[in-house]
């Protein structure tokens with residue numbers, strides 16, 4: 001299968017099936033902690049990296065071959081190899097997946113395109129959006145997420161604030177914390193101020209545990225994660 005992965009059972013979502021919106025890693029960031037490795041370049045252009053029809057036809061055959069798992073499915077998650085909002089057919093795909101499966105839809109995004117009203121409009125029919133925000137300091141953002149030149153941190157933050165106003169589902173903001181890069185308490189305080197303006201339903205703190213795009217990317221130790229969680233308040237959880 002080219003576009004389908006899983007299903008995966010998680011505490012957060014129950015049984016969820018993943019859909020990738022591109023056959024290869026297509027992303028406008030090149031995060032140092034990326035589990036897919038680095039492809040050495042970033043992609044800024046939005047286009048049909050895979051058609052909704054192709055993805056839906058693969059999904060139909062998965063449903064046919066896995067009737068029992070399909071019955072238990074709680075979520076279909078749009079994420080996969082790279083950034084799903086780079087694919088211009090994401091809105092159409094959400095409609096078609098909902099009609100076909102009746103499942104709830106989660107979109108996992110790196111937030112890089114959320115400053116674009118058209119991108120936000122495309123994902124409004126999802127039930128859950130899990131956007132990332134690893135840094136609010138441009139220097140740290142460049143260091144950890146290595147964005148394409150077209151990606152602007154201030155547009156990401158404004159986009160997240162706008163998304164909260166426009167989107168009626170749940171927003172779980174994810175922060176990937178890398179030791180020595182974005183886990184300094186001065187930076188965490190700045191993050192906290194921005195997060196208060198975004199007002200997500202949850203703040204999910206993560207730290208790399210698998211192999212990453214770069215060597216020397218280290219997880220934040222548990223005690224420090226707990227302290228960061230405390231600083232960020234009741235909505236924060238370590239996942």
Ligand code: SF4
Nearest residue numbers: 027029031034082110
């Ligand atoms: S946004 Fe996701 S897919 Fe893109 S480089 Fe970062 S971790 Fe990898």
